[in-house]
Amino acid sequence: MSRPRLSYATLPARFGPHVDGPAIDPLTLSIGIVHFGIGAFHRSHQAVFTEDAAAVSGDRRWGILGVTGRSETVVRQLRPQDCLYGVLQKGVLPVGSARAGEAAADLRVIGSIREAVWPGRDSGRVVAAMAHPTTHIASLTITEKGYLRGSDGAIDLALPEVGLDLALIERELIRDPADVAGAATKIGEEAASHTAIGLLVRGLARRYRRGGPPLTVLACDNVVNNGAMVKRVVLSLAAAVQVEEPVRAGWLGWLEESVSYPSSMVDRITPAATDHDHAEAFALLGLEDEALVVAEPFSQWVIEDDFAGPRPAWERAGAILTADVTPFERAKLRILNATHSLLAYIGVLAGYATIADAVADDQLRAIARRILDDDILPTLQAPEGLDLARYRDEVLSRFANPALAHTTIQIAMDGSQKLPNRVLGTASDRIAAGYVPAGLAFVIAAWIRFIAAGLEPGGPSLDDPMAAQLRAAVGSPAAIESDPAGVVERVFALREVFSPRLRESGDFRAAVVAQLAEVGSVTAEIRKSNG
Ligand code: CS2
Numbered sequence: 001m002s003r004p005r006l007s008y009a010t011l012p013a014r015f016g017p018h019v020d021g022p023a024i025d026p027l028t029l030s031i032g033i034v035h036f037g038i039g040a041f042h043r044s045h046q047a048v049f050t051e052d053a054a055a056v057s058g059d060r061r062w063g064i065l066g067v068t069g070r071s072e073t074v075v076r077q078l079r080p081q082d083c084l085y086g087v088l089q090k091g092v093l094p095v096g097s098a099r100a101g102e103a104a105a106d107l108r109v110i111g112s113i114r115e116a117v118w119p120g121r122d123s124g125r126v127v128a129a130m131a132h133p134t135t136h137i138a139s140l141t142i143t144e145k146g147y148l149r150g151s152d153g154a155i156d157l158a159l160p161e162v163g164l165d166l167a168l169i170e171r172e173l174i175r176d177p178a179d180v181a182g183a184a185t186k187i188g189e190e191a192a193s194h195t196a197i198g199l200l201v202r203g204l205a206r207r208y209r210r211g212g213p214p215l216t217v218l219a220c221d222n223v224v225n226n227g228a229m230v231k232r233v234v235l236s237l238a239a240a241v242q243v244e245e246p247v248r249a250g251w252l253g254w255l256e257e258s259v260s261y262p263s264s265m266v267d268r269i270t271p272a273a274t275d276h277d278h279a280e281a282f283a284l285l286g287l288e289d290e291a292l293v294v295a296e297p298f299s300q301w302v303i304e305d306d307f308a309g310p311r312p313a314w315e316r317a318g319a320i321l322t323a324d325v326t327p328f329e330r331a332k333l334r335i336l337n338a339t340h341s342l343l344a345y346i347g348v349l350a351g352y353a354t355i356a357d358a359v360a361d362d363q364l365r366a367i368a369r370r371i372l373d374d375d376i377l378p379t380l381q382a383p384e385g386l387d388l389a390r391y392r393d394e395v396l397s398r399f400a401n402p403a404l405a406h407t408t409i410q411i412a413m414d415g416s417q418k419l420p421n422r423v424l425g426t427a428s429d430r431i432a433a434g435y436v437p438a439g440l441a442f443v444i445a446a447w448i449r450f451i452a453a454g455l456e457p458g459g460p461s462l463d464d465p466m467a468a469q470l471r472a473a474v475g476s477p478a479a480i481e482s483d484p485a486g487v488v489e490r491v492f493a494l495r496e497v498f499s500p501r502l503r504e505s506g507d508f509r510a511a512v513v514a515q516l517a518e519v520g521s522v523t524a525e526i527r528k529s530n531g
Pocket residue numbers: 222266267268269270336337340341410411418
């Protein structure tokens with residue numbers, strides 16, 4: 001017999017210990033937010049803040065319409081569950097409690113996602129929701145590569161799927177499909193957009209055509225200045241439309257004046273849920289939950305208070321609304337994400353499957369600590385209320401959380417997209433200040449060795465949109481030993497990844513060459529001592 005599945009109907013009237021239901025009746029929420037990218041991170045982070053804000057304020061306008069990426073999987077997981085899902089929060093009982101140090105898990109069912117759609121079939125629904133006057137926010141967690149930026153930061157118009165989406169945006173601007181008398185286009189029959197940004201801009205185009213109220217586009221990805229970044233991407237696609245004046249000028253003017261693009265810093269470690277997590281959640285709730293997400297207890301959201309219209313009272317749910325996100329965002333990307341990437345690459349090479357295992361290694365923890373102190377902390381200005389040294393220590397202890405199986409290989413993906421945001425800006429600042437950051441060179445060297453290891457039969461898989469270029473630049477695994485300077489030269493020639501300052505610093509390249517040897521000996525030593 002199949003086990004009962006989580007849904008509105010099966011939701012228990014009372015929950016057992018360590019389990020909680022939605023903080024507000026999900027069926028009373030209307031859609032106010034369209035979110036692109038309803039992966040695990042959105043569900044463990046913004047969706048929880050949004051539900052808490054609704055519960056505290058009683059404002060029911062902020063249900064979320066969640067849009068998947070290319071795959072329909074999340075829709076299949078959520079829809080049969082009335083979009084309810086659990087967040088399994090896993091940590092260790094704090095010092096001072098009776099069972100200090102023991103693993104502890106709590107489950108909370110979240111109901112703030114009210115609709116889940118797949119652009120392959122439901123693009124029309126997304127565009128309609130974006131044009132609807134009660135929608136005030138379009139938010140995004142589409143990962144670094146989802147913005148489809150070229151090396152100048154504008155959208156890459158040469159990509160065929162972007163070209164296809166541009167045509168759909170032009171069609172929106174010239175002729176609103178729903179306005180055409182007799183056409184009676186059924187929403188489900190509208191053409192599918194191919195990219196998240198294409199669909200977002202198409203939704204904006206319909207909103208503009210309908211004379212809709214202002215809207216906020218809120219990027220929630222780990223990208224430097226994510227507000228300005230998404231604005232550039234949106235405007236570069238919007239400006240590429242070939243439509244006549246005055247439509248074009250009106251459209252571009254509306255995007256400037258009626259749409260705001262606040263930056264935000266997001267933080268909650270959310271590893272992929274394992275079978276073991278599913279079993280643990282089932283034991284707590286007694287219901288099967290195919291959309292379960294797992295997360296650490298810590299959660300933080302800092303948002304630039306620059307909204308074009310109304311927004312949820314996120315500050316009442318613990319978010320920080322501020323005039324300037326930059327110091328928070330820098331500290332988080334440069335301390336947490338950079339160290340995550342370091343531990344991911346060196347961890348894979350040393351044979352550690354999870355971040356917790358990698359950071360439990362004394363030698364690796366000491367290396368991480370040294371890089372943080374020598375090369376990272378000196379580049380940061382502490383945001384008000386944050387002590388950088390304490391933050392560093394907290395981050396390392398969050399990584400050590402033994403209850404989270406956050407795999408090194410998961411974090412190792414997309415290095416070409418991640419490193420510019422988390423490591424290379426820091427390196428550039430150190431070089432500008434007259435230092436050669438050997439520690440950051442070590443991080444790049446670990447990444448290069450990781451790429452090289454992937455060239456070996458049975459080596460770690462390289463999951464990266466630039467995988468082909470990266471493999472070609474490294475050449476062969478043997479090249480790391482026979483011609484390290486040549487390898488570094490070729491990797492640094494990748495303009496999409498390295499800024500001119502880094503490309504031109506011979507000292508930094510030499511440091512990376514030296515650190516390739518260091519990474520090799522550290523990982524060989526660890527593998528040997530671990531047998
Ligand atoms: C991680 C992040 O996957 C990664 O690259 O560094 O997802 C990290 O877990 C989050 O940013 C934590 O807030």
